Amino acid sequence: MAEVVCKATRESFGMALCEMAKTNKDIVVLDADLAAATKTSIFGNEYPDRFFDCGIAEANMIGVAAGLAAAGKTPVAASFAMFSTGRAYEQIRNSVAYPGLNVKIAGSHAGISTGEDGATHQCLEDIALMRTLPGMMVLNPADHYEMMEATKAALKHDGPVYIRLGRLAIDSFNDPGTYKFELGKGITLHEGNDVAVVASGLVVNEARKAVLALESEGISARLINIHTIKPIDREIITKAAKECGQIITVEEHNVIGGLADAVCEVTSSECPVKVTRIGVQDRFGYSGPAWELLEKFGLTETNIGNVIREVVKNK
Amino acid sequence: MADNAQLKLLAAKARLGAIIGTYHAKSGHPGGSLSAADVFTYLYFNEMNVNPENPADENRDRFVLSKGHCCPSLYAILALKGFFDWDELKVLRHVGAMLQGHPDMKKTPGVDMSTGSLGQGVSAACGMALAGKLDKKDYRVYTVLGDGECEEGEVWEAAMFAAHNKLDNIVFIVDQNGLQIDGTVEEVGGLEPLDKKFESFGFEVAKIDGHNFDEIASALAKARETKDKPFAILMKTVKGKGVSFMENQVGWHGKACNDEEFKLAVKELEDEIARLEAEV
Numbered sequence: 001m002a003e004v005v006c007k008a009t010r011e012s013f014g015m016a017l018c019e020m021a022k023t024n025k026d027i028v029v030l031d032a033d034l035a036a037a038t039k040t041s042i043f044g045n046e047y048p049d050r051f052f053d054c055g056i057a058e059a060n061m062i063g064v065a066a067g068l069a070a071a072g073k074t075p076v077a078a079s080f081a082m083f084s085t086g087r088a089y090e091q092i093r094n095s096v097a098y099p100g101l102n103v104k105i106a107g108s109h110a111g112i113s114t115g116e117d118g119a120t121h122q123c124l125e126d127i128a129l130m131r132t133l134p135g136m137m138v139l140n141p142a143d144h145y146e147m148m149e150a151t152k153a154a155l156k157h158d159g160p161v162y163i164r165l166g167r168l169a170i171d172s173f174n175d176p177g178t179y180k181f182e183l184g185k186g187i188t189l190h191e192g193n194d195v196a197v198v199a200s201g202l203v204v205n206e207a208r209k210a211v212l213a214l215e216s217e218g219i220s221a222r223l224i225n226i227h228t229i230k231p232i233d234r235e236i237i238t239k240a241a242k243e244c245g246q247i248i249t250v251e252e253h254n255v256i257g258g259l260a261d262a263v264c265e266v267t268s269s270e271c272p273v274k275v276t277r278i279g280v281q282d283r284f285g286y287s288g289p290a291w292e293l294l295e296k297f298g299l300t301e302t303n304i305g306n307v308i309r310e311v312v313k314n315k
Numbered sequence: 316m317a318d319n320a321q322l323k324l325l326a327a328k329a330r331l332g333a334i335i336g337t338y339h340a341k342s343g344h345p346g347g348s349l350s351a352a353d354v355f356t357y358l359y360f361n362e363m364n365v366n367p368e369n370p371a372d373e374n375r376d377r378f379v380l381s382k383g384h385c386c387p388s389l390y391a392i393l394a395l396k397g398f399f400d401w402d403e404l405k406v407l408r409h410v411g412a413m414l415q416g417h418p419d420m421k422k423t424p425g426v427d428m429s430t431g432s433l434g435q436g437v438s439a440a441c442g443m444a445l446a447g448k449l450d451k452k453d454y455r456v457y458t459v460l461g462d463g464e465c466e467e468g469e470v471w472e473a474a475m476f477a478a479h480n481k482l483d484n485i486v487f488i489v490d491q492n493g494l495q496i497d498g499t500v501e502e503v504g505g506l507e508p509l510d511k512k513f514e515s516f517g518f519e520v521a522k523i524d525g526h527n528f529d530e531i532a533s534a535l536a537k538a539r540e541t542k543d544k545p546f547a548i549l550m551k552t553v554k555g556k557g558v559s560f561m562e563n564q565v566g567w568h569g570k571a572c573n574d575e576e577f578k579l580a581v582k583e584l585e586d587e588i589a590r591l592e593a594e595v
Contacts, residue, residue: 028449052445052480060438060472067442070420070428072373073449075442090432091469095439099420099429 014039016151081107081123108165111252128257142204149181186233192220196240210305332391340408348388381436382461398425434467463495478517492554525550
């Protein structure tokens with residue numbers, strides 16, 4: 001096992017932007033007065049000529065990104081997920097997705113783990129919003145190494161991509177020596193046939209800890225990491241449904257419109273099985289320290305383990 | 316360079332194209348298409364460096380129709396310029412047509428940005444102007460927006476951005492026909508003083524008659540000479556200009572002619588075209 005790195009994925013994102021910018025001179029980064037928080041400041045400090053702070057004006061920032069892309073640049077537009085995907089949703093739909101322009105949209109401070117800022121800033125709908133746009137790729141990497149590779153892959157892909165970034169520093173679990181990122185391909189982190197746990201983002205490591213702990217109780221759960229929510233890996237999910245018979249989804253997002261729905265869209269047509277949805281149960285969040293909130297909302301190892309145990313018992 | 320007589324003739328043909336297109340579509344926006352027809356004509360025939368043989372030339376000047384619903388006369392100008400066949404206008408808005416209800420950069424040669432949702436085109440135009448600066452290219456970006464459109468907050472976000480980044484390679488052209496769907500712009504949104512608004516946002520401003528080619532020419536020349544600041548041309552126009560029964564009528568914002576109206580409009584414009592052809 002490689003060294004564990006404790007880093008927020010927003011920081012990994014900023015680092016990857018810098019790395020790519022060395023060879024790709026067309027990368028231009030835009031932010032909306034949150035560069036220090038989204039970590040596009042890492043890029044801005046290194047490449048000030050290719051960094052533009054658009055001020056607190058997200059709608060215009062997305063439009064500017066569309067224009068840059070129409071003129072051959074590879075723009076990255078970042079803000080908090082609430083604002084980059086929520087405030088500027090229609091600009092993304094009509095000026096980016098409809099013409100299929102090569103714009104990368106980053107949403108940091110996504111999910112309940114945004115913490116103390118509370119409900120107005122804890123975006124639980126970004127994946128749902130971005131997933132419904134034709135041609136939009138949706139990425140939700142789970143740790144430092146995955147975010148680095150996902151960001152690089154997104155920049156190499158010609159077309160609109162949404163990348164979800166977290167605020168909270170989290171432990172890595174992937175091994176950079178063996179880790180391989182492929183757009184649209186899920187990763188099986190643990191084999192098992194009692195139930196398939198399909199997780200995405202920050203909660204993957206929590207699910208991983210739960211699955212590993214349950215081994216000693218004789219529960220053999222399969223764990224699948226879905227870093228690309230759209231296009232989703234239909235094959236890995238269908239196979240899991242067939243071989244495990246039941247699925248548990250885990251996401252730091254409303255259970256409506258996100259990973260759970262994306263998984264059910266596959267199973268309902270390919271192999272209908274019962275799907276238990278762990279996530280934010282169609283409600284808003286509230287202020288509090290990130291880990292306390294994750295615990296309260298049932299997104300940590302303890303609750304995920306309890307749900308797996310329950311589902312397997314009732315199988 | 317086209318002289319004024321030629322420009323007037325081309326503009327009359329563009330107006331005819333807008334009437335033909337919306338008639339065959341049984342829908343669309345003739346009013347604003349007619350008010351902006353003269354500036355489209357001047358831009359494409361005397362101002363912009365564009366080549367129908369190579370519509371994607373990376374050094375070309377760019378045009379963004381931020382008030383995308385006024386595309387019928389823009390399409391007519393693009394057809395007259397040679398980007399596609401005039402007969403495409405007869406299937407405007409039809410299933411499978413190259414000419415969509417609002418401009419589509421992926422379907423229509425000569426269209427530089429997909430637009431239609433008001434306020435968004437100006438931001439994209441700023442992005443193109445910024446790309447020009449970054450790439451050290453000397454192309455210019457022109458964007459036409461409606462006066463009603465200036466009620467959108469994004470227009471002012473874009474205006475701030477253009478001035479802050481010293482985009483002197485962009486020209487905002489506001490088609491002040493004074494009418495929007497729910498009434499006059501002053502009744503509905505209350506835009507004036509628009510010149511002072513743009514000036515205070517850091518623009519150099521010219522106020523002109525949008526149907527006078529000499530004034531359009533001198534404003535665009537002044538824009539080219541202006542350094543370190545974006546330029547706004549506020550042009551007073553007549554909505555429905557060129558078709559007598561459409562002029563200054565808010566009802567012609569978004570509906571097409573019926574058979575009888577179509578005959579009347581075509582007769583007026585064809586008579587005008589014949590008169591202008593004799594002059595040229």
